[in-house]
Amino acid sequence: MSLLELCYVSKEYPLRASRKTWFKTNPSVKVVKDVNLTINKGECLALIGESGSGKSTLAKLIMKLETVTSGQILLDGQMINGKQVTDLTIYKRIQLVLQDSSTSLHPKMHVEEILKEPIHNYFPEQMVEWEEMFLKLLKLVGLDHSYLSRYSHQLSGGQKQRVCIAKALAVQPDLIIFDESIASLDRDSQASIVNMLKHIQKKEQISYLFITHDLQAAQTLCDQVAVMYQGEIVETFSNWDLRQLKHPYTRSLVHILNKNSFEEKTV
Secondary structure: OEEEEEEEEEEEEEOOOOOOOOOOOOOEEEEEEEEEEEEEOOOEEEEEOOOOOOHHHHHHHHOOOOOOOEEEEEEOOEEOOOOOOOHHHHHHHEEEEOOOHHHHOOOOOEHHHHHHHHHHHHOHHHHHHHHHHHHHHHHHOOOOHHHHHOEHHHOOHHHHHHHHHHHHHOOOOOEEEEEOOOOOOOHHHHHHHHHHHHHHHHHHOOEEEEEEOOHHHHHHHOOEEEEEEOOEEEEEEOOOOHHHOOOHHHHHHHHHHHHHHHHHHHO
């Protein structure tokens, strides 16, 4: 059953500010072009592609951080890119975890306060159970209760990202968007967090949109892969067999993945 659907979603930005005339309009560039995409409930969809292909813009459109130029974004069949749906409704059901965890964590708040904020905003009636909720969140992301009193500068990069994921989980969302969330971590931390996310998804039945350059992580974590190239979705697939892929850009990406995997095994 589908959770999120993007139907012919496009985004244009003006190239320069000038007055419209009777003969021409302001020139613009289309960075997202008629994207159709579906994420099912409990599914992880990887969105891969080169830098500048429109992946992060697409995430911002879903989160209403940018305005859709044309097309529809549906959540459980209800259009959410219109004015009738509030931002708070979106943030309750869809969370975004960014690459730079430092910008997402207040430097003067310890982990307990960071986790308390979303619970207070969305579940004020449950604040009496805050301690139990905090411990459950920390356990989900592989941290213990001692981290509640720590500040972000006392955490490693991987620990910061785990706190960001716990903060996203605190509002009990239906979908979490990870925008290059593990890109800045070392390989061991990346692998650890990918395995953690796989466990959380299975346990909590949350859907993921996993935006990444890391094809190995996508192969490990995700059920489906969508390939974005120059603002368009050029191919979706679930089978990593090079012979079954159609678009030359996708074939080149998977060829590189297979080559790197072979080299790692032979070292």
